[in-house]
Amino acid sequence: MKRGSLKLLGGLLALAFASACAAQNIKIAILGPMAFLQGENHWAGAEMARDEINKAGGIQVGGAKRQVELVKIDTNEILSVPDATNAIERAITRDKADVLIGGFRSEAVLAMQEVAMDNKKLFLGVGAAHSKLGVNVKENFERYKYWFRVAPTKDTDLARTVFAVLNTISEQMRRDLGKPEPKVAIVAEKAVWVEALLKAAQDTLPKMKMSVVGVWQPSATANDVTAELSAIKRAGADIVFTIVSGPMGIVLGRQMGELQLPAVAFGINVEAQKDGFWAATASKGNYVSTLDTYSEIEITPKTVPFVKAFKERFKRAPAYTAASYDAIMLYKDTVEKAGTIESDKLVPVIEKAAHTGTASVLTFDANHDPVFGPGKVTGIAVQWQNGEKVPFWPNNWNGVTYKGVRPIILPKL
Amino acid sequence: MNAVSALAARSWANLRNEVLVLPSRIAVLVWALALLLLPLVWGDAYVMRVITMAAIFAIFAASWDLLAGYSGQVSFGHAIFFGVGAYTSALLSKHFDLSPWLTMPIGAAAAVLCGMLVGLLCLRMRGSYLSLATMSFPLILLGLLFALPELSGGELGISGVRRAVVSPVSNYYLAVVVMLASVFGIWKIGDSKFGLILHAIREDEVACRASGINTPRYKVLAFLLSASFAGIAGALFAHFMRLAGPSTLELALSFQVVIWCVFGGMATVYGPVLAVFILYPLTDFLGGFDLFRDVRLLVFAVIVLLVLLFMPRGLGPWLRDRAERVCPRCKSRNVFTRKQCRLCEAELR
Structure with missing residues (x-):
């Protein structure tokens, strides 16, 4: 009886420890049409970033290192816009994601943008090209400031x-x-x-x-x-x-x-x-x-190692939505600079960022779109x-x- | 005071004698109460969003049932009414800054006009010819919208539409209350003399005309009524999603509504609503599990096929037939445990 109680207590302690560790993780929701090539690349790029960050100990937030936990969110957006909005709501309210990354079909991303902004959640777009997404930021900055487009360059x-x-x-x-x-x-x-x-x-x-x-x-x-x-x-x-x-x-x-x-x-x-x-x-x-978007050329010093590692791991070349890797790395740099994961405090840091990614050097304009041109996004x-x-x-x-x-x-x- | 107590007594008597005597009616009552009380006990934003969407699609599905189930005019392009409601409401809200409380009824009215046009143009068609002809209307409208991108927003649609109400709970209640009122309205229409005539037209239009019924008028009226409810659903959708885009006119949406109605049971009203409230949340919840994420559409298809295989009249009537018996003499329904009819006391077999 005594031994059984000790075992039970040990199990509960282990469970509590595991829960405490999980609570310390930074949750990143990867949103994409996961049954399609675009979603697969979203996820593949994110997995590479997660493994790299976690191998190095995690993201430094204030005085603590926190591991990255990815949440795979199938938006089904190519087939259904309402499914996409439900999915992002689930990522925010159920999965308690700290940041949202991805999106592909512009019409669906516009609807998802609304849900993310309702919840004041940082949304790093990787996939949708329509300029309207950035125009929203300019027209109503206070509401849409949490949106940044990482890739691709706008239409x-x-x-x-x-x-x-x-x-x-x-x-x-x-x-x-x-x-x-x-x-x-x-x-x-x-x-x-x-x-x-x-x-x-x-x-x-x-x-x-x-x-x-x-x-x-x-x-x-x-x-x-x-x-x-x-x-x-x-x-x-x-x-x-x-x-x-x-x-x-x-x-x-x-x-x-x-x-x-x-x-x-x-x-x-x-x-x-x-x-x-x-x-x-x-x-x-x-x-x-x-x-x-990607090839084995030196767009930045990170491009060739990333493309080679991607090919080795997934046996195919990365498509442009694999820039979820850049989005996560940008997020990591931003959080470490700001010392917090609060969206409101991260926005001004990203606005001033000059992040060397794998496909470009990311800087953002007033619309929170990546700046196009030599030395930036080309x-x-x-x-x-x-x-x-x-x-x-x-x-x-x-x-x-x-x-x-x-x-x-x-x-x- | 006396009047109030008399009204309360009459309501209770109605409830006891008309609702609480049949399992199907009790189920509907419990379901409606559960929907109204849900945010008070479980304020999960995701669940409320899914049920809000289900409520909007339930209106849409019931509207198709009124047209196809009751009058037999099977439309494969029902999304046109949904899309017209959504686009009209969004355009008026965006370009004229009208209140959503005004744009939503106008959206429904525009859908009615569209319903009249479609109804009149398709009046001489029946069966598969009618279905195929109706399928072309949303495609034509899509072409028009794409041809006028400055007005319609082109392939992106109209975004940033004003919300009628702001909080998720208010949006939930708006959709649920409108859905309950609309579905009750459709059920009353189906249960009325008008609904009976639609049934008759579906079964034998020639016999109806021989009986002196102006069938073209009723058929067009069915289109108008059905379109009005679909338009309400579309307008609600635009203001809830803050978006009216080409997806509101997609063929997939037109076929989705057919699947819901066939799954739930046609010409029942409650069947399509039941189907939406089962299938829509189910497929969405499945998307949240790693195990089902990639196969959720397959699971959806298997469930629909199994239901059609074992319940050819749909899930709603199948469940109702298990819970209730029809009196062979007076045709009234009784709970399956009764041995004698509750109205005429005939023996129930």
């Missing part, structure tokens, strides 16, 4: 990156191929999100001394675009400017190779960002290029060259060249 800056890369390509064409006014064919999938960029391209490209030979808008899921590509070939296009997020991006790359289209494809092609693109195009996607561009995804931009763009970039290859035009 208008994304467009600036696209045109900057296009300018680099056209300059190279003028210099190497003697084409004073390269011809551009625009291939944009039939979707709403492409419209602003499409209009901007039609307005901007002529001002950049490029002529637009036509706009083609196949379905995002089209499995044959030979008709469009034949027309583009006849139009004599030198550049195929792609605005594509669907699987049509693979078809486009493969059929450009099959038709031996003498043009370089560049723009947004989400499928071309994936490791499996080369195999999916049956090795015919040569010269296809796209904007990207993004990168990659091209498929004989089965290898080769980073080629920025290469002497406004004085920025990342160590490891290689020249873009122009097909024989």
Whole structure:
């Protein structure tokens, strides 16, 4: 009886100790569509950050080191906006998360932003690009000040990156191929999100001394675009400017190779960002290029070690939502500087931060958006060259060249 | 004083003779009381949010039941009324700074107009043709909204919509009270002469017309009434979420409501409400467990399939049939333990 009581007491003490330790942990809610690639990368990036921080003893808060505990929150936001708001409410009120990181679909993140702001909880966005999220901060600072966008760069800056890369390509064409006014064919999938960029391209490209030979808008899921590509070939296009997020991006790359289209494809092609693109195009996607976030180049001193470690651990390259790693590291630096986890006290510290992350040097503007430009957030561009995804931009763009970039290859035009 | 006590006595008599005699009615009473008392005993913000959403979707599901279950006009595009209610309310609130108490009824009125348009355009269609035709309306509206991004907010929708009430508890009570009133209203409509005519139209429209019933008028009226309730749900949604976006018009929402109604039992009103209050929180709660997070949609599908397999008329009628018996003579319902009908005293088999 006595021995039994002692065992019970020991068990209770152990339980109390475990609970006390758990209470000391800093809870970070990782929000994302966990059944999709974007959510998987949110979680993978966060796991890397957690393990690194905990291995080093945790986050220094005031006089104590506290371990990081991740809470996986499946927002299901691609399928349902209400599910996303329920999920963030659960993270805040049930799981008692100290900070929220993630989000992907802009419409859902806007709704989640409301719940986070209702609860005055710090929300570091990793995934949604729409500028409205930052505009909210400017329009009603007191309410929305807890929102910061860590990645990606906002949509208008994304467009600036696209045109900057296009300018680099056209300059190279003028210099190497003697084409004073390269011809551009625009291939944009039939979707709403492409419209602003499409209009901007039609307005901007002529001002950049490029002529637009036509706009083609196949379905995002089209499995044959030979008709469009034949027309583009006849139009004599030198550049195929792609605005594509669907699987049509693979078809486009493969059929450009099959038709031996003498043009370089560049723009947004989400499928071309994936490791499996080369195999999916049956090795015919040569010269296809796209904007990207991560590659083994020195965007910052942290980029190459992070990408290598990510590949080794998860057997795939990180996608842009893996910047949850940067968000956690930014949070760690901020908490250690402020000596507290109170959101109100962290906001002014983040506003003044200059955090060297794995994909950029993060500083924030008045909208709490990352500042775009040389030495800050730039993004990168990659091209498929004989089965290898080769980073080629920025290469002497406004004085920025990342160590490891290689020249873009122009097909024989 | 006498009048008050007489009213109380009459209410108690009604309660004792009409409600407390049947398990299904007792269950509804307990459920309604539980909903109203919940924040007093369990003020968990997450639970209140989930039930607030369930209440909004319950109005939406019951509105579809009125149209499809009662009048037999199966709409696969019911989200249009929800979306019109949400967008109208959000636009008026955002651009004209009107009070939500004004924008919500206007949103419902806009949904009624939309219901009239859809009803009139689909008047000559029946069965699968009607279902497919109705499916196109939310897609058309989505196209229009995307074509006017300055007005509609494009793919992002309208955000930052004013809340009708601020605190989670107030939002909860607003949604629950409106839901209880709407569902009771729909049930009364279904139980009225009008509802009986809708039943008749669903069973045999030709016979109804031969009986002198102006069936087109009733069919359009069914669209109007159903749209008004869906519009109320949409407007509530916009002000609660502070957002009216393309997701309010998605086909997924139109199909979701069909699943809820078939699961709960069509032409019952209580069935779809029961289904929403089981399936919506269940799938959400499952998302909170590591074990179920990745398979919650699969679990949802399996539950729905099992219910349809073993309870073809839906969960609501199945449960009711277990708890109550119908008198073979007067068709009134009795608790399953009774041997004789409570009204006509006929023997219950």
